[in-house]
Amino acid sequence: MRPSAAAEVVISGGGWRLPREAIIALLVLLVLWELASRNAAVLGVPAFAIPSLERIAKSLITVTWVDVVVTVARVLGALLCSFALAxxxxxxxYCVPRVERYAYPLVRLLMAVPVISWILFAVLWFKHVEFRIGFVLVAVCGPLFLVDMLSSMKGVSKELRDMIHSFRPSTSQLFRKLMLPAILPALLTSWKINLSLAIRVVTIAELVGAVTGMGHQLSVAQELFSVADVFAWTLVLVAVLFALEAVLNQIEARVLRWRV
Amino acid sequence: MSGLRIQAQHLRKQFRQSANGVLITAIEQLDFVIEPGEIVAVVGSTGCGKSSLFDVMIGLQAPTAGRLLIGDREPYRDFNGFRGLIATVFQQDRLMPWRSSLDNVCLPLELIGLAPDEQHRRARGWLERLGLAAFTDAYPHELSGGMRQRVAIARAFVLQPAILLADESFGHLDEVTAAELRETFVALARECGSTAVLITHQLEEAMSVGDRVLVFAKPATVLADIRVADWPAERRGELREAIQLTLQSNRCDERIARLAVQQPADAVIEQLGARDKHEQSDQAIKANGR
Incomplete structure (x- = not known):
């Protein structure tokens, strides 16, 4: 087995261990960054454009955690709503093919609308800030959840469907005993993809139309020309995404422990 | 639970191919009766409609014409009325990979709403009977093919169903395992008193498990209905040869016709004569067409 494949196995198996290669790559990046910061003049870049690690660390200390919590709450709230609706x-x-024939083209249409258009529609249509952000997130993530869910339900093997049908389940039993467990791996993958997308979308939405949250703080940092603050908030965003993904990985390892 | 009577009355099943819209006849016309508690093997060449009959018996497919009655009801029309009465063992084990052996066996009991404690008690009992007491917590991927099929058999028997259906359930296993499982299956079916239908393409299997063997033409009609007890052990080779000839020629071998169970020999010969006439007329039409 390749070393990288072995590392993946360690991570997906639930016993998480930071691989040595990742630590080395991060250290090299930090050293290069610090060197570039100290030699900005030689590189012909203004000093403020490449803040030192120390400056970024100072900005990180001043991060307002309430904005982090607000953004995370918006992302999780909107994802849960999107998921339930989808x-x-x-x-x-799935149950009524005629509904699918009518609705699917509309879903595809929604998926083709750019995120920025949804943000503009939200600003034009709604007054309430939270509603605007929620609307954008649901409009972007909902169709993705829906398409993933529908295709994974259709992908459940005919053999298993026939098997359970031979025992005559009710519709609710069919979904609880077969469909949900069968599509769970696909649902978790969909959650990971949507989580990453939602973090990016919520940042843009907050950047444009909110007075709280990490996106808003990025906007403030940009207005103040504080590149260190921009980097600090970006690092926090990435860390939040990694943390949420780690939670999902833990859930995945727990509920999919039957997988080889 | 004691077995129920299965009766096919002028049963016909056709499909329209989704790719080109061509109408395919899987079952031409089936008429047979399987008495409660009987174990009947169905043999026929590939594509002769055995699996279509299986789907109609489970109730997953509606007949195009005619009726298939279990007791006095049709499994397709009265689908939910057969909950807990029909159990199946498929060609592949069809175990849910996310469930342990025990939970897979519990599935039919969960669907009929049995209390969890009782589910586990019964499921454990059946797994023990099938030699899997040490593997109740194992997931399907941790078991061999034979062990998985044992779990599938336990899942079918845990309901103690009135009707047991097996669709080429042992064909993919090695000979020793298949023989062992076949024996277990038949013994348990007799013990439960279930009416059992085993669909197979293996003549040895059909002759060794069934009280009767139904030989199907392609598309499905009953070419021969053989009571295995009518053929003493020393004539089994001859029976095998006769079934082979029946399958190859798509007409009932005379040796079988003489001992036909439900249809007197005269009726069979008359039927064969009618078929000959029908074939001759088909050939004449084709010849004229040319």
């Missing part, structure tokens, strides 16, 4: 519609589309 699940209801996906089940309806």
């Amino acid at each position: 699940a209801l519609i996906a089940i309806w589309m």
Whole structure:
């Protein structure tokens, strides 16, 4: 087995261990950054554009955690709403093929709309800031959840469907005993993808139309020409994403422990 | 639970191919009766409609014409009425990979709403009977093919169903394991008093498990209905040869016709004569067409 593959196995197995290669790569990046910061003049770049690690660390200390919590709450709230809505519609589309034939083209249409257009629509249509952000996140993540869910439900093997049908389950039993466990791996993957997307979308939405949250703080940092603050908030965003992904990985390792 | 009677009355099943819309006849016309508690093997060449019959018996497919009755009801029309009455063992084990052996066996009991304690008690009992007491917590990927099929058999028997259906359930296993599982299956079916239908393409299997063997033409009609007890052990080779000839020629071998169970020999010969006439007329039409 390749060393990288071995590292992946260690991580996906739940016993998380930071691989040595990742630490070395991070250290090299930090050293290069610090060198570039100290030699900005030689590189012909203004000193403020490449702040030192010390300056970024100082900005990190001043990060307002309430903004972090607000952004995370917005992301998780909107993802849960998107997921619930998508699940209801996906089940309806799965159970009634005619509904799917009508609704699927609309879903594809929604997926083709750029994020920035959703943000502009939200600003134009709604007054309330939280509603605007929630609307944008649901409009962007909902269709993705729906398509993933629908295709994974259709992908459940006919053999297993026939097997459970031969025992005559009710519709609710069919979904609880077969569909949900069968599509769980796909759902978790969908959550990971949507989480990463939602963090990026919420940042843009907050940047444009909010007075709280990490996106808003990025906007403030940009207005103050504080590159160190921009970097600090970006690092926090990345850390939040990694932390949420780690939680999902833990859940995945727990609920999919039956997998080889 | 004691077995139920299975009766096919002028049963016909056709499919329209989704790719080109061509109508395919899987079951031409089936008429047979399987009495409660009987174990019947169905043999036929590949694509002769055995699996279509299996789907109609489970209730997953509606007949195009005619009726298939279990007791006095049709499994397709009265689908939910058969909950807990029909159990199946498929060609592949079809175990849920996310469930342990015990939980897989519990599935049919969960669906009929049995209390969890009782589910586990019964499931453990059946796993023990099938030699899997030490593997109740194992996931399917941790078991061999034979062990997985044992779990599938336990899942079918845990309901103690009135009707047991097996669709080429042992064909993919090695000969020793298959023979062992076949024996276990038949013994348990007799013990439960279930009416059992085993679909197979293996003549040895059909002759060794069934009280009767139904030989299907392609598309499905009953070419021969053989009561195995009518063929003493020393004539089994001859029976095998006769079934082979029946399958190859798509007409009932005379040796079988003489001992036909439900249809007197005269009726069979008459039927064969009618078939000959039908084939001759087909050939004449084709010849005229040319």
